[in-house]
Amino acid sequence: MKQKIFFILFFFIVVISYSQGIKKISDPHITAQQNRMVYKSWGNFLPNPKYNFFGIQTNIHYAMTWGWLANSKYKKYRKGKDIRPLSPTGEQTQRMLMNTSLENVTQQYREQTDELGNTALSELYYYSGLFAGVDPLWNLYYKIELADVIDYNKSKPLSTDLETEKYLKDTGVQEWYQSEMERFQDRLTGAFKTNMDRGDRILNYHRIMKEYKLVQGKLGQHLTMASTMIKLNKRSQSQNSGDDLKNAEWNYKSDREIMQNILKNSK
Secondary structure (H helix, E strand, C coil): HHHHHHHHHHHHHHHHHHHHHHCCCCCHHHHHHHHCCCCCCCCCCCCCCCCCCCCCCCCCCHHCCCCCCHHHHHHHHHHCCCCCCCCCCHHHHHHHHHHHHHHHHHHHHHHHHHHHHHHHHHHHHHHHHHHHHHHHHHHHHHHHHCCCHHCCCCCCCCCCHHCCCCCCEEEEEEEEHHCEEEHHHHHHHHHHCCCCCCHCCCCCCCHHHHHHHHHHHHHHHHHHHHHHHHHHHHHHHHHCCHHHHCCCCCCCCCCHHHHHHHHHHHC
């Protein structure tokens, strides 16, 4: 236990003594060089020269750094232009300005690209048949008006009356109506799948709807005609078979008896 305490105390003493032995060095020559290397100022070329009474430079450090004993490249450096990288005309400043300019250009390109992308999407929605089913005008109006065309099935009879249905089939009305409805379905499918202007697509819907209503009007006329013709046919068959004569009630009374009944009823 004592050895452990002794070791801890010894460690703290060594650390404290070492920290006290570190001394911060502030060399003005190094500081001036650092200022020249970045952005702060150009100049202050330490060490400075020292001259005696006779005008002779006596600072050996100056002579070795900037003077006659110095390397020629140091002399050129001292007498040369400002080469600070972060000076107003420095290379790093120019790079930063160029990066800022490139960022602005990149942002402009990005905005233009986004605008082109949005335009492409809007045109895709406007022209492509993939989005025809989500068109508000289609869903709110034409889809309802053309529901019979969309759901048309040729196996569905045109009339619930068997005689009328047979008449329509025999006269070719059923085949005509089936051909018209299938044509409407093909045109509607083409309007959905073909890439076209939204206005043209809606005009196609409208034309199909108008022609469909005309066909429905003609079908109504055919149904009315079928009902009339069936009734006339039944009446003609009834007259030819003598059913009216069989059902008629004949009056065998004489004219005198008839007159007496009339006078009797009039009193």
